[in-house]
Amino acid sequence: MKAIAMNEPGGPEVLARAELEDLRIESPHAVLVRVQAAGVNPVDTKIRSRGPMRATTGLTVLGCDGAGVVEAQGSEVTRVRPGDSVWYCSGGLGGVRGNYAEFNLVDERLIQPLPAGLDIDQAGAAPLVLITAWESLHDRAGIRPGQQVLIHGGAGGVGHVAIQLAVAAGARVATTVSSAEKADFVHRLGAECAINYREESLVEAISDWTQGRGVDIALDTVGPDVFRQTIPAMALYGDLVTILDPGSDLDSKLDLGEARLRNLRMSLELMLTPQLRDIGDAQAHQSWILSQCAELMARGQLDIHVSESLPLDRAAEAHRRLEAGGMSGKLVLRIDA
Incomplete structure (x- = not known):
């Protein structure tokens, strides 16, 4: 064989x-x-x-x-x-x-x-990306219709299916991309807001999109720095889910003070468990x-x-x-x- x-x-x-x-x-x-x-x-x-x-x-x-x-x-x-x-x-x-x-x-x-x-x-x-995205949005964050959701890396393997699953659940979606071509791609998938992280401030773009409220759910598919940068873009009592180790590869200790003030619920997703x-x-x-x-x-x-x-x-x-x-x-x- x-x-x-x-x-x-x-x-x-x-x-x-x-x-x-x-x-x-x-x-x-x-x-x-x-x-x-x-x-x-x-x-x-x-x-x-x-x-x-x-x-x-x-x-x-x-x-x-x-x-x-x-x-x-x-x-x-x-x-x-x-x-x-x-x-x-x-x-x-x-x-x-x-x-x-x-x-x-x-x-x-x-x-x-x-x-x-x-x-x-x-x-x-x-299969792997579908299960990862579903468990993140449904099983960890409990996604509901009308929520505003941020998907990092929206053109990637997990990201592009997470956008579609969120839209199918009745949520509104923002996502991060690295080019105009990828922005066009994620808009076709149903994302309302495509943020070019190379040119725009994530927090400012999300503040504009949510009228200062922040997102109800965020899914980090990129890594520790992005996880940390996402905290101030969250709504109070929001759900922040990551598919990676949020404490690895950081030069300094992960400061969760702002996350605590916002009463965020933070979840780890590993579909391999x-x-x-x-x-x-x-x-x-x-x-x-x-x-x-x-x-x-x-x-x-x-x-x-x-x-x-x-x-x-x-x-x-x-x-x-x-x-x-x-x-x-x-x-x-x-x-x-």
Whole structure:
């Protein structure tokens, strides 16, 4: 079985072609998927450079996101059958094989049927960012109609779906971008206000947009400095959610005095926790999130932007592009290309 794997941490060059033993179904709830597309996410580049997040032996196959066709199934699987097209988020953190490979074994609970109208590249690109954005806005911040929401990095992987999920929830959206082209892109997604962080003051722009009140919800997809800069742009009793460690990479201690004065509720979002801690119910909830997103897609309220699809053998190039930054949407590896 063809795969792209690594046997030690390092730069993109450690990703190399490997021939692995064929997978065998040993659990009655396992589904063997012929993988057609695998999303490339920042966590993939971090694991590649730092090492697996879970204990593992031998080669590590990256890739949390997958989409493909059911090849075979365990004796107790009832939700899918051979020939069905599916998408899911499973594996790729070490210990459990990821999706940079021709085949993968996935627990039935984590799989959803491929939404009608969603092509295989979009399906392979979508699960991790959709789950991250949904958990941030719905599960952490409790988004409600009429709220004003700030999404940082609106043209990026998580950002561009977070904008659409917020709009679908009835919220008004502002977002940060780095160029006029990206501003046009996020406006098409439904953002009312696009703030070029290279040219504008975030706090002043948000004050103008909210008439001095501040945003009810902010989602930080960028890092500690942005998290800190967002605090004075928040409304009293607002929700500030970050998908990164807000205390890392700061030259000085994170001062939360202003956040306390505003009575902010601050939440951390790591959609990988259910996999890392083997929390079955939480993994099933994430699969349910994909089913909810599929309904939004069917209604034309959610779209996945794939910036480029590359053959699996060009995985190292995909990592270099992602680490270079500035990308809109998602990169995908096509396994069958």
